[in-house]
Amino acid sequence: MNSEHTRSAKSDFISSVIFCILSMVIFFLSLAMPKYVEWGLYATPSLAPMVFSIVLFICSVIMLVRSIVLKGYRIKISGGKVKDFLKSPVFRHFVVAFVLVYLYYAFFSIIHFAVLSSLYLFLNISYYRSTTWWRNLIISIGFSVGIYVLFNYVFFIPLP
């Protein structure tokens, strides 16, 4: 329970600093917005962003103070811990999953949908070694072509 509280205080420290900075950025960007004086200053488009950025700043400061009281600022980043984290299966799986997601987006509407989706599914399923390569091929191609036909010719929603 103690280690959970400590981890939580550290993550709260980092997130509260980020939110403090974000709220200040939003506040100053809002200040730069036009005032539309003819409508009355209270009708300016910057009113709501400024009000809520101030509220966010206050909440972030409360969280920051709370995390400091719980010694959340004691963040020791050692090379060993970073190495262990980068080598961990969870991080590796996340990176692979996200990179494949991003590549899918990047090539979407550049490569034909059925081809791109088949490739995406095949690579994903292969990486996790979820099934044999030929079953993988059948699932990937079958699903992608099926979705393409369904959306294009049954629901009339054009896919690239």
Next chain:
Amino acid sequence: MGFIYLVQEFIKLMNFSDILYCFLAVQLGIIFGMLPGLTATVGVAILTALTFKWDPGNAIMVLIGIYVGAIYGGSRTAILLNIPGTPASAATCLDGYPLSKTGRASEALGLATTSSFIGSMVGLVALSFLTPLLANAALEFKSYEIFWLAIFGVAICGNLTAAKDPLKGWVSGILGILLSFVGMEAIQGYRRFTFGVSDLMAGFNIIPVLVGTYALVEILDNLSDIKQSDAIAQIGKVLPRLKDIWANWFNIVRSGIIGVLIGVIPGVGENIGSYVAYDFAKRSSKKPELFGKGSIEGLIASETANNAVVGGALVPVLSLAIPGSPPAAVLLAALYLHDVRPGPLLMIEQPLYIYTFSAMFALASIAMLVLGLSFVKPLLKILRMKTTIMMPVVFVLCMVGTYAIAGRKFDILVMIGFGLLGFAMRKLGYPEAPLVLGIILGPMVDENLRRGLILSDGSLLPFFSSTISIILIIAVFFTLFGRLKPVKKVTTFLLWPINALYGVLVRKKQA
């Protein structure tokens, strides 16, 4: 009179195509609900894209069917695998799985199905009869009241979805409100925070936001941290268990009412409803020691409540255009896509629509009961599909669903962006629901604040002078500060007659 309209609209649905669509949608919803990582929100979001070119009646029927089916469907994996198929079934695991382990899986499934149906019926009563009342009351709301209502919605959502640390819930909600300011604002047409990107002029489309925040987060989470699931218990025939239901009638009524009340609260959702009902059932049970070990009361409470929440969550959707739960938020967006204008004016522009909607909900509930009792074993084979195959398949569906709304690649980028943001927030302990509710209610907050100030020539007094505003301000105050000791002391002091009376009643019951 409302009952007659409801029956009339229900009779209109008694044709082959409507019944077929409904049953297929509920079955698909049950599948979505059963599969961990797929939630009702994901199902409704994907089908919104799929059906947006359909006839509005059929499209909304399908979406309601998916919603009802998915909330019920989560109970199957909760009972058989101790994994909630949707967050709504998390409380069902507590007693459903122990029942399954002792060879009573069929009994548990039968109870869950019947309780879910009764919960849906309670939700239907609320949807049909509470919605017109709330919509008529909402016609009294002006800009000042709507502003406070939106603030209350975000505050209570943050409070209930991050019960251990409400501050994180409120930060999440405020972040959502700030994100909603991106794009061209409604009063002067100024483009805020677009940084010259023309795609941002219309702000963030709610469907990619919802798909990213709920679906993509689950996909990334499930693909990063792969869990092995237990073997599925063998089941026999699934029967309605009417004797047990009758013996627990008070528990069912109480859980249904709790579910409806929780559902009406903006953005909170089915998981809170089921836990609160479970907690009430445990406190008032004669055998609380059985809870967590296979208590029928616990199972009935959680399943009745989570389906009652569905009806309750749709009440503010139709009457106030405020979603009562994440799937209801997608349904709200879908209603707009199909040119239905939910909100107080619905009672004036389309007064019978509430009953049409309720009739669809009733048909979906009946379909859930029929399919829940009959089509169980074949569907269990779907549970054998590996997560590492299912998640990429779901991602492709999400991509298609997001792209199909407006044909913009930018929406996919929004989905991925919000998916990353949601993932980071989850790991840091921030709830996602207030973020999404903030994005939905942000424009309401901004427009009504400025419109109210324009109408009052800059005076803040009208924001604090009407009865409804004062009630909402008090509600916001207690939501934000109710846990502080000085406030608790003052509240206890002011409410001591009611507390004393409650104490006398409890002692009488125990005696």
